[in-house]
Amino acid sequence: MATKIGDTKTQRRRKPSNHDDRKISSRLDPEKARERVFHRAAKLLAARPRSVEELRECLLQGRGATKAIVESVIQRLSEYGYLDDARFAQSYASLRVQQRPIGRQRLRRDLWLKKIDKATANEALDLVFAATPEEELIDRAIEKRIRLRGRPQTRAETKKLFDHLLRQGFAFELIGEKLRAISNSEIDEDK
Structure with a gap:
């Protein structure tokens, strides 16, 4: 007698994985979730510099991350000096201008895509184009x-x-x- 794919006798029960346990524990222990989000933020910033808003979006997509936890992690990173939109915008703009000649409008759009606010972007652009007309x-x-x-x-x-x-x-x-x-x-x- 052939067994069918949907036959309940041939299906095995799935064992709970460690992944499921972590999900449950992060809901129970907010301090562990905060630590996990902080380590994820550190990894993201180690890979490449990011703006505050860009990092916020990435962290909110992660597992176990709530708005409150993400905000506390961002505040902590800002206090440590790892997050500073003005410094990020200025270094990003100067690097782009050094790599290849691009104009103010293109650079403004690129900073907007990086989620930098208009005032900060304009300050960075003024500094960069003062150095290189x-x-x-x-x-x-x-x-x-x-x-x-x-x-x-x-x-x-x-x-x-x-x-x-x-x-x-x-x-x-x-x-x-x-x-x-x-x-x-x-x-x-x-x-």
């Missing part, structure tokens, strides 16, 4: 693009360069000014 960054971006693809010869190629610089977050007026300067220098070279 946006004009210098757009010149580097144009140089790199010309080095890789050559000088734009046609209107379509100039449009592609313009669109590329817009995607990099540079201001419309600044791009127009720089591209006009490039086209004027080409006319001067032809004479």
Whole structure:
């Protein structure tokens, strides 16, 4: 006689795992849950720096984490100096500008995606662009693009360069000014 898959005689009872025990114990002991959330936060911050709001979202998705526990862990991490949105925003922005030339608008959007509030992001952007002016960054971006693809010869190629610089977050007026300067220098070279 063949056994069916749904036959109750052939199914075995599942033994409770340690995972189930941890879930129950975290509900019973809030101090252990707080410690577990703190260690998870430390691991997340060791992997890469995060903003306060970004860390809060990650921790709330974890097992045994309640809003009260997460808030106490975030407060403790802030007291220790591990969480500081202003420092995070400034270091993130300066690192991005060092890696490749990008504009203020793109950097502002990236900081917004990292859950940095508007005032903190603007302060960080002011500091970063005071150290490295946006004009210098757009010149580097144009140089790199010309080095890789050559000088734009046609209107379509100039449009592609313009669109590329817009995607990099540079201001419309600044791009127009720089591209006009490039086209004027080409006319001067032809004479």
